[in-house]
Amino acid sequence: MNRFSYARPGSVADAIREVGSSPAAKILAGGTNLVDLMKYNVERPTHLVDVSRLPGLKEITETEGGGLRIGALVTNTAAAYDPRVQERYPLLSSTILAGATAQLRNAATTGGNLMQRTRCYYFYDASTPCNKRVPGSGCPALHGVNRIHAILGTSDKCIATHPSDMAVAMAALEAVVRVSGPRGERGIPIAEFHRLPGDTPERDTNLGADEVITAVDLPEPRFTTHYTYLKLRDRLSYAFALVSVAAALEMDGGTVGEARIALGGVAHKPWRVPEAEAMLKGKVPDRAAFERVAERILQGAKGHGENDFKVELARRAIVRALSQAAAGTPQSQTDKRIQ
Template identity: 60%
Template structure:
């Protein structure tokens, strides 16, 4: 771990000023991913700017347009158990609680969740080539052990996956990310925040170096009646998803009026295919229709030597999760999905 300077910001303006023009400066709040990256020398920083004492953006509050704003510095645990989130956005609450452990959720912040980096084995191993860690060196995962890697949106430069559970639900809810920096404030649709690897796999998102996420806006519609989050993993807790699915449905007279389906564990960012969601509109919520949508969502998926099973697993997970969304009570421990 390299030496670094430390500064404790008392407000957002001061935090931005500390980091302005310094590409090696890092903002730190919960630090649940950043500290690991620093310890393993995957990331280096000559300045850590502590934003824990910034008084703004520690609240979850209703907005005048009917939506809800999540402060970026609110912890994952406080977000998941907040009455507004549990009642109006249970899909988000379920997704957050599926991730990490209780101890980590007590530390991790909402803004930091969006910024966490891949858990690819080779990214964390400096002895192996990795374009994400060191651009131009190659991707060891493509010809190596790639069981947990991506099957959608990959490139010849990177097949890593984005690990967040929370972000899969935010993608399904069509959240908006609010950002501030030296050039002022801006907002970005959640779908545009994370990037596919392409030729720049070292860039995970479209946040500039000296910008800070200050809040996340949820729209008024939270799919609180018909929703489900399904996470398939190698063990039942404290493991990243092989495949995860966030589903929100709006039903009327036994027809689907709106559908949102987002996937995790399959790509470099949460994955949505709006064509598949549009296909489901005004159709009955049947296994057959959900299976057709799943085929559309996985169209073009390409497996590698050890992870081709993910493609069929994802299709089945989509169908199962959509059926579970018809009866959210099926998500209670010991309950069986309505298949």
């Protein structure tokens, strides 16, 4: 681990100044990802900005229209078990509980969860090339060990996936990430927050280098009955998703009024295809309709050898998740066996 300076600002304004003071500054909150990366010599910050005690960022507050604002320092546990989140956004609560372990959820924060980095084996191994760590050095995963890697939105520079569960539900719910920087405050729709790798895989998000996440806004409550988060992984205990699906439906009698579907474990960001969701509007929620939607969502999906199975796994997962959502029988995150 390299030497670094340390600051614990007392306000968001101070935090913005500190993080903007050095191009190699990093924000430290729960530390559940950054500290590991520092130990592996993957991240080498010269200045750590500890925001864990900033006032006003650990609360969940009401917004207009019955929505909620989740502070950036709200722990995953606090968000998942907040009665308002459980009642108004059960999809989000369920999704958070599908991720990590209870101990990690107690430390991990809302903002940090969104900012966590890929779990690609090559990214974590500082002795190997990796375009995310060293742009232009290459992507060994393209023709190497890539069982956990992306099948959608890839480039010849990177096929890594984003590991967050929480972000998948937030994508389905169309949350907005609130950030502050030297130029003031702004909101970034969750669909625009994370990036596809393209030619700049080292950039995971559209957050400015001198900006700080302050909160996540959830819109007015919807999808409180017909929803599910289905997470498929190599083992039922602590593991990242091979494929996950957040599915939410609003029913209009016997047909679908609106649908939201977001995938995790398949791309560099949570994957949504609004055109596919629109295909369900006014349709009877049956297997045939779900299979057509799955085909549209996975249009262009491609494996890279060891992860070829993910294309079919994702197709089946979408169908199963939509079936669970339509029936109003969400996947249990306690008994994790697939229903």
